[in-house]
Amino acid sequence: MNEIPPLQKTLVVIKPDGVRRGLVGEIISRFEKRGLKIVGMKMIRVQRDMAEKHYEAHKGKEFYIGLIEFITSGPVVAMVVEGVNAVRVVRKIVGSTNPEEAAPGTIRGDFAHTLPHGGKNLIHASGNEEEAEKEIELWFSPDEIHSYTRVDEREVI
Template sequence: MSSSIPDERTLVLIKPDAVRRGLVGEIISRFERKGLRIDAMVARTMDVALADEHYAEHVERPFYPPLKTFMTSGPLVAMVLSGDQVIEVVRGLIGATDGRKAAAGTIRGDLSLSNRENLVHASDSTDSAKRELALWFPELS
């Protein structure tokens, strides 16, 4: 099953709430069962400078300070996933941003009751994937 179209790559962050709740394996297994590949993975803590770069478009918004506090509150897992239409596939797997409204069967729909502490971040477009991958995994650019 070879294709002339190269697989896409996307950034996925398993957020501090998921790490604290012991959900890392559950979340990774959902991506693996779907057939996506993990090209790189690292556990680390997001510092304030990286938070400001990662969320550059939100820094001036009123919801950003508590988001920054949450995202820098403890370890997270950053991953590079690849596969056919991986950005769209991952976003479908994780579900709507608000875990209270996300569909059953999605990661957030099954495991989250929050809008901010919603377990997972995933790039939302090819452009944001390129920008975020360069921030988190510069050695792959």
């Protein structure tokens, strides 16, 4: 039928290593080509308090301090990505946390190699719907999230 299935929004962040390596366009195009819609996007330098909020769940872990240093070490590109089951679909496009385990064809599996101290694995994506909602609220204000129609929408969803 013609009914549009329920859409989800999820947060994607191209981490400082992705920006420094010139992979922004390559990464964004993977989501666009898949038919996912970018409804918010900006380049920012994450401040320490924001990084600590974002990675609150990892506080106390052995990689936490290095992770905060890394995510604040240079600009990142943050996006809100929308689509049918977007949270799950985006995680699949991103691949496993440790690039050594990430399947070829995923972003981490194609462009990263291992998980060095500091957690350089190119990209962040919300882990579940609850995380997505919280993270979008932390990273974007409502007026930075847009609504528009892609010309291919009827072909891909």
